[in-house]
Amino acid sequence: MEKSIPDIVVGRLPRYLRSLEYMLKNGIKTTSSQELGESIGISAAQIRKDLSQFGEFGKQGTGYSVRYLVDQLQSILHVNQSWDLVLVGVGDLGTALATYQGFVNRGFHIVLAFDNDPAKTGKKIGDVTIHGMDQMEAKIAESGAKIAMLSVPAAAAQEVAENLIKSGIRAILNYAPMQLILPRDIHVEYLDPITKLQHMTYYLG
């Protein structure tokens, strides 16, 4: 059944979860699609429609239990478990990612890091040792990690991504400003500040 949910709906669930977790942290026990919508900038109707695809989460008139909805969304998104991450590219951005506490607090643990600079290999970054790219396939396969964060230069991104897939990686969070061309069953999300900035300059011109 989950297979039939449109990807655009799936993409909104983490945003609902982020707001609901914030409510929970601030002691808010119940909420409405109206209130949730206002905190995110999505219409209440859209939220009700999105959630209804996964089940019945609230009662008409009494709203949603924040705790229950957090639990359900964590379960739907499979983040009620811990995930191993592989980091490829330990430049300035990779260093920031390796030391960012937000990952581990949300159940994502960097277990391996790779860089092609011999001066970096063998050094520690965050909790892990940086390995050379030549060890990538073997180390990742051994770890069983399924998710990689790619923070290499744009020109290297496609080749590295292909090697990641050979190593067993199924999902790539791509920080390189480069569209990747990969098999359809590989999940790729992009974090490119330029496309986000250009989206906003449209309105500022």
Place this chain on the structure above:
Amino acid sequence: MEKSIPDIVVGRLPRYLRSLEYMLKNGIKTTSSQELGESIGISAAQIRKDLSQFGEFGKQGTGYSVRYLVDQLQSILHVNQSWDLVLVGVGDLGTALATYQGFVNRGFHIVLAFDNDPAKTGKKIGDVTIHGMDQMEAKIAESGAKIAMLSVPAAAAQEVAENLIKSGIRAILNYAPMQLILPRDIHVEYLDPITKLQHMTYYLG
């Protein structure tokens, strides 16, 4: 007329532009909606529909001139000019942003940086000097910058964002894992790796 274009269409244009600029750099002179779509993972029909909202960019059967389409998209997105950026929060991520060459190569220039750590103020990062937060409103107003990148801790993001708007900022690229509640005429884009990772774990679970 531009006002009536759905935001979701606007959001796809920078992705078209990124692929087209890559083609241009690689000497590709003409392309089709089919080819462009394959490089991005968007259907040819969707691309034709999106572009048709802005005019007539190609001829049936002969495809698009890459150079012409790049020029048109740059003009539509107002990136045929240079934009000043303000950076707020110079931790690990802020440092990575300040030294990232990708901004200046694409016409975005960091002109001001702020941090609330007295140990950082007065120091240089990239091409700019880090100022204290107490100088934020005056310095930004003086600069006339309209776009800010926010890389402060989540707990500080809302308050800092409100101060940015008082200083004349109209668009915020938010790296803090925190939904901002701001006036409707302020443009906000989010770069939160956790929501992107959770989008992918949905499919991996």
